Amino acid sequence: MHEQLAELRDRAEQVVAPDTWSYLNRGSGDERTVQEAHDAWGRYRLRPRVLRDVSTVTTELDLFGPWRTPIGIAPTAFHALLHPDGEVATAAGAAASGAPMVVSSRATRRLEDIAAAIDGPWWFQVYLMRERSITASLIERAAAAGATAMVLTADTPYVGHRARSAALSRPLPLTDEQALTNMRDHLPADVADIWELIDQRADLSLTDIGWVADVSHLPVIVKGVLRADDAVACAEAGASGIWVSNHGGRQLDRVVPTAVALPEIVAAVGDSVPVIVDGGVRDGFDALTALALGARAVMLGRPAMWALAAGGSDAVTAMLAELSAELAHALGLAGAARLGDLDPTMVTTR
Incomplete structure (x- = not known):
C-alpha cells in the first residue's frame, strides 16, 4: 500500500468511532475478497517502451465529463459518519484535484449542495429501490443538479452478510435524518416502514438500464x-459504460478480484463502451496496470474515506494529487506520454 494511504488509514482509525470503522472496512463472509483485492494487482509486471518522447506527460481524459486524472472516487454511503461536512467535503476535494466523483444514493448531504461544491461534471450512483418512484425522483434531481452520467449498481439485490458485526440496514451512529437526507422529500405519506421502501430491489433486469436512461436522459454505466x-449483455441493452467491481468485497465473498476480471471484460466489449474499475487500487502502479489493461478510469472507495476522516477535503485533494502524480511519473517511465499510449502488451503476469 502507498505510504500516504497507510498514514491516512491510521489517522482515520484514531478519530472514527469503532463501530463506524468496522462498517467502513469490513467485508462479507470471511473477507477473502477484501484480502485478495490489492495483491491481485501486484501479480502483474510492467513491460515499458523505450525511446518515446515523454518530455510532457498528461493524465487528462474525457469520460462523461473532462477530468485531469483518471483516478476518482467510487460511490460510498454516509460520509457524514466520517466528517461533519460529509459528501460536500469529499466533493470539494475531488473537484480541486480534477478527479471524477460518483455521489451515492445514500449521501448524507443534499445533492444540490454536493453539486455546488463540485461546480463541474459528476456522476450519480443509482440503487433501484423497492419503491421505484423514489429512485426516479432522485435520478431526476441528480440530472437537474448537473450529473453527467448515472451509475446503476447491479450487484446488490440485497445486502451481503458482513463479517465482524451483525448485518445492519445502516450503521448505528447514523440518524434517520442523515440517512434520509435526499429521500425524505420523495417518501409517500403515512409509511409504516421507510427502510423497507428504500431497500434495494431484488428483481433487477437488463431492461432497467433503459429505464434509468429514459428517466435521466443521461448515459448509464452498469456497476458490479x-x-x-x-458486460456484453449490458452493452447490448444500452449501457454506455461497464464498471468492473466486486463492491469492495462487501457483497458475495470469494468472487474473483477485479484485476482478474478486467482483461476478459475489456476484450469482450472492445471499443463499444468504456470500462471502469475499482477494487484494491492503492497506488499509482496499480492504476497504471488497470489503465494498461484497458480501463478508462480507476476508482477508489475506502482510501477516499480514510482521507476524508483524517483531514477533510484538503486530505482528499492531497491523496488524489499524490496518486495522480505517481501515475504520471510511472506513465513516463513506461514510455507513455498520455493515457491513450497504454495498451495490454505493456503488462504481463509472466
Whole structure:
C-alpha cells in the first residue's frame, strides 16, 4: 500500500468511532475478497517502451465529463459518519484535484449542495429501490443538479452478510435524518416502514438500464460486472459504460478480484463502451496496470474515506494529487506520454 494511504488509514482509525470503522472496512463472509483485492494487482509486471518522447506527460481524459486524472472516487454511503461536512467535503476535494466523483444514493448531504461544491461534471450512483418512484425522483434531481452520467449498481439485490458485526440496514451512529437526507422529500405519506421502501430491489433486469436512461436522459454505466458475457449483455441493452467491481468485497465473498476480471471484460466489449474499475487500487502502479489493461478510469472507495476522516477535503485533494502524480511519473517511465499510449502488451503476469 502507498505510504500516504497507510498514514491516512491510521489517522482515520484514531478519530472514527469503532463501530463506524468496522462498517467502513469490513467485508462479507470471511473477507477473502477484501484480502485478495490489492495483491491481485501486484501479480502483474510492467513491460515499458523505450525511446518515446515523454518530455510532457498528461493524465487528462474525457469520460462523461473532462477530468485531469483518471483516478476518482467510487460511490460510498454516509460520509457524514466520517466528517461533519460529509459528501460536500469529499466533493470539494475531488473537484480541486480534477478527479471524477460518483455521489451515492445514500449521501448524507443534499445533492444540490454536493453539486455546488463540485461546480463541474459528476456522476450519480443509482440503487433501484423497492419503491421505484423514489429512485426516479432522485435520478431526476441528480440530472437537474448537473450529473453527467448515472451509475446503476447491479450487484446488490440485497445486502451481503458482513463479517465482524451483525448485518445492519445502516450503521448505528447514523440518524434517520442523515440517512434520509435526499429521500425524505420523495417518501409517500403515512409509511409504516421507510427502510423497507428504500431497500434495494431484488428483481433487477437488463431492461432497467433503459429505464434509468429514459428517466435521466443521461448515459448509464452498469456497476458490479465481473463476467464478460454480462458486460456484453449490458452493452447490448444500452449501457454506455461497464464498471468492473466486486463492491469492495462487501457483497458475495470469494468472487474473483477485479484485476482478474478486467482483461476478459475489456476484450469482450472492445471499443463499444468504456470500462471502469475499482477494487484494491492503492497506488499509482496499480492504476497504471488497470489503465494498461484497458480501463478508462480507476476508482477508489475506502482510501477516499480514510482521507476524508483524517483531514477533510484538503486530505482528499492531497491523496488524489499524490496518486495522480505517481501515475504520471510511472506513465513516463513506461514510455507513455498520455493515457491513450497504454495498451495490454505493456503488462504481463509472466
